[in-house]
Amino acid sequence: MLLALPAAVAGLLVLGMVLLITASVARRALTGAEIPGTVELSEIGLYLSAALAAPWLLHKGQHIRADLLGPALPPAGARLLEGLSDGLGLAVCAVLAWVSWGTLVASYATGGVVRRTVTYPEWWLAAPLPFVFALLAGEFALRLTRVATDPAAVRRDEARSVA
């Protein structure tokens, strides 16, 4: 649920963006004026949809990986590489969770606002990232545990491209 719920919100955001932009185009065609804030809200929706879906995608093996070396190695080597790969992901996401928390705190402290058609505090945009990277770090940690405890845990069925 912890991973699927944000992903479901991401899906609804995409649907909301479709409807909002279409309504704005229709309104402009009919009255000459688009719905105010359409661009800003869609941009925020796009960013949120990508960020909120990321932990779920990792859990589902949907983030693209090339996996060029692993298949060429004997099972023990492939498992070691898998552990290295998950350990690296864990380290990157843990650092980014910490850095994005720092960015959020700094942004809140300075009290900056984004002034466009819609005005909102700057820290709102930074707020989801510590949560997202913490979830990603947790998922990498689970993957690492699986690789460490189960010799058959090397994954070969993950996404290779999104063309």
Added chain:
Amino acid sequence: MSLSWEPAALLMLGGVTALILIGPPVAFCFLAINLVGAWLFLGGEFGLQQLVRNGIASLTNFSLTPIPFFVLMGEVLFRSGVAMRAIDAVNRAMGAVPGRLAVVAVVAGTVFSAISGSTIATTAMLGALLLPQMLARGYDRRMAMGPIMAIGGVDMLIPPSALAVLLGSLAGISISGLLVGGIVPGLMLSALFVGWIVLRCAMNPSLAPPDPGPPERATILPLLVHVLPLAAIFAAVVGSMVGGIATPTEAGAVGASATLVVAALYRGLTVKALAQALAGTVAVSGAILFILLGAVTFSQVLTFSGAGDGIVEVLRAFDLPPWGMVLLMLAVLLVLGCFLDQVSIMMLTIPFFLPIAAAMGFDMVWFGVLFLICMQIGLLTPPFGLLLFVMKSAAPPEVRMREVYAAAAPYVLFSLGVLLLVFAFPPLATGLNAWLR
């Protein structure tokens, strides 16, 4: 920190390549290298916070919004069953031509390309529907698999195309120019594929045995019922864009709305189908967009460290004529396409190729279309072309990977031929844009 550009280039490009080889998801490879690059070249902890701010700025970008919309169009048509009915209609309308089902795959794939922005969806659907039929009727395996893979790749060229939007946005090339510019090369490829299939099967009928029993009378009625209304979706995307009703970015949303309406009119838009389509959309577009989280920082570090300019100077030092430089860049893209996914290739090459292309005064839409054709070829080239693996998973277990490679080979050659034609005759990519203007 002050480093000469060579170590910086080695760190950023060599580092990403090494990490991709080790195997973490590509997005995290770029983020890892960005963390190191931002710390070294953008100013320690400040650089790291800049990385986070850049990540947000990379994605709060209106020009990228068509990516999920174009993917959603394909997903809705696929999950609602509308696409299956369209393919069946093409099948029933097609007369007795040599290699009939293979021709149906190409024609139906072209129709679906015009209303879907996802190569994978097109290939997986045609593979699931037509491959078993062809194999059951005794088609040669290569003749059965090749056309499906080939036309799946063409989806990247014919609008709507999510990757064309991505290329336009990352490279600063006109998105509508790229979308329209891909139409003629895409249709040329489809026509060449049909010609090749008919010729091969006419010369050697054992490749595609004719349908058993008396030939069914081709009827265009299903075509009118199940395919013609889909033209409304294509018209909504391209028409609203070209007609000035919507910007290229907005046209994606208009197309997605039109797709939802069409699916609802066919009574295919159930809550379950919509939920599945949204989940599929989030999976594909989320994976693309999360890689872009590192895009701004990656190119910023390349610029600040001087690596970007350094590599561009090295390439210029070859002192190649403009056509030689284009061929060199296309060769690099084709080689990378054998090993890497399309988004990574764009991230790695655009910071160097675009300044060169711009400095040499190339028409950027022409260059972008050439770039896209290389990406399309990369989907089919061994050892790691994506569609080769999609087909392997759709084919019966006894089909060997070598057979899949061989099935794709003639279509790769046709695609290379079209690449060279567009290279030699730029109006093939730019003419339709000029005509519509």
